[in-house]
Ligand SMILES: Cc1cc2nc3c(=O)[nH]c(=O)nc-3n(C[C@H](O)[C@H](O)[C@H](O)COP(=O)(O)OP(=O)(O)OC[C@H]3O[C@@H](n4cnc5c(N)ncnc54)[C@H](O)[C@@H]3O)c2cc1C
């Protein structure tokens with residue numbers, strides 16, 4: 001079985017992003033960029049399926065600027081076999097990404113697609129579900145456990161209230177939640193090896209996909225600032241403040 | 251303009267997020283219809299008809315919709331979706347699951363997790379874990395939207411008198427199957443609707459120590475939450491996680507105990523009215539958002555707090 005995984009280039013999760021003063025977006029100059037954390041989990045899951053003999057090839061796709069090749073290299077160093085970069089400088093929205101991925105799915109015919117549940121820049125949480133809809137595949141979102149059976153996958157999902165288990169026919173799209181696995185670190189020899197692994201490049205136009213945005217960002221503003229309050233000296237003072245100043249307990 | 255709100259329900263009654271979805275629909279303005287899909291959900295349909303401001307309830311009662319499998323629900327919503335200017339639901343794990351599928355079937359974008367309505371085609375939504383708010387305008391004919399549960403005041407559950415119409419559209423794709431659910435039994439208010447929340451982090455050290463928080467929660471009628479670190483360490487179930495990738499909460503009072511205040515945690519709770527932080531490290535970032543900070547060992551401070559309530 002071939003597994004397709006996605007890796008978005010995003011601002012590293014440790015960066016505290018700042019809104020640009022002209023409200024056109026956030027400041028991405030000189031900030032550290034990484035593989036979206038949920039996609040690291042997707043890559044790890046795919047590589048484990050290969051190590052277990054369930055998958056025979058892991059192909060990683062990223063859609064983004066030329067520099068997104070770095071994130072593909074990271075995935076290759078973590079154990080993916082081959083990369084596909086769909087290069088565009090446009091800020092492609094989830095529906096456009098899903099259409100590009102559909103074109104890749106048609107080329108590659110994977111038995112399973114694993115995406116992250118959410119990209120931590122736009123916090124959209126849409127792409128995997130949209131890809132599933134466009135390709136007619138079933139979906140298993142927010143996965144915390146994946147078991148591959150003969151022709152199907154049994155997936156435990158994190159839902160409000162607890163966990164749910166469903167079985168989806170393959171091929172399917174699975175989106176990863178945080179507790180699915182703990183991604184490994186790439187070793188130096190594997191980073192070196194990754195440089196020699198193949199990477200195909202396309203543009204959305206090569207794939208015949210129109211990625212024109214349907215949603216326009218008019219402005220980006222900072223959230224309402226929260227003022228730091230006071231440090232209380234004792235539990236007694238805290239209780240007094242909560243009762244008599246904030247009036248949130250009685 | 252007609253707006254469709256997809257309800258969350260338990261077959262007998264309507265769940266609170268639905269009332270937030272209707273509130274967002276009212277903020278957009280237009281005729282509001284509610285879809286209740288499920289198996290044996292007639293009572294929930296009746297309950298939906300009482301929601302203030304709703305003009306019509308559509309009930310799709312069929313075994314195909316019993317477990318809200320995304321494939322079947324999305325096919326149903328997309329089939330009727332062409333009649334509406336907006337299709338809304340709340341950003342719960344259920345809404346997040348099927349709604350993007352609806353949008354893709356209709357070939358429109360989804361606008362996720364809106365926190366404000368500017369006009370019928372322009373909305374505000376948090377991005378980058380709430381570190382920025384984007385104002386976005388959609389050019390699609392149908393706006394498919396999920397609504398942040400804490401961003402709108404729920405409408406009244408009673409007072410309306412909508413007509414109820416049964417739909418006999420059956421979408422059973424047969425490509426997925428529900429096996430089981432392990433739902434955590436709640437003895438306390440639910441996180442997303444509680445007016446007071448006390449949350450524990452890695453500083454709690456183990457699951458047993460959450461008993462300290464439970465005792466305080468019982469006295470305050472509070473819900474209990476947790477940081478991801480506490481969930482990952484196995485102290486408490488995943489359902490309790492507050493944050494960018496857990497639950498978004500905005501209670502009147504949020505008490506963070508042994509939580510450092512990572513961006514991803516703040517994303518889930520910084521809209522709370524009053525924030526209290528108890529942490530032994532005076533440099534912990536949580537103090538930058540706390541109205542009342544107490545620098546103390548939680549194992550001393552929490553029992554003391556408990557005894558004073
Ligand atoms: C993609 C992504 C998504 C994430 N999503 C979330 C999310 O939704 N929610 C979330 O919470 N995190 C999330 N995280 C994790 C987040 O980055 C932090 O790792 C996590 O919030 C830390 O949890 P913590 O504050 O409990 O632990 P720590 O950062 O380890 O802090 C523990 C705190 O307890 C204090 N402490 C220890 N002992 C005591 C004591 N005896 N008395 C008083 N204080 C004490 C310490 O001073 C410290 O400040 C996410 C991370 C990533 C990468």
Ligand SMILES: Nc1ncnc2c1ncn2[C@@H]1O[C@H](COP(=O)(O)O)[C@@H](O)[C@H]1O
Nearest residue numbers: 006008063115116118119124125126127
């Ligand atoms: N530009 C992209 N390149 C590769 N994968 C992407 C891209 N955008 C989104 N994805 C995948 O889709 C998931 C969900 O993203 P989103 O719907 O934007 O929250 C991410 O975790 C990625 O796995």
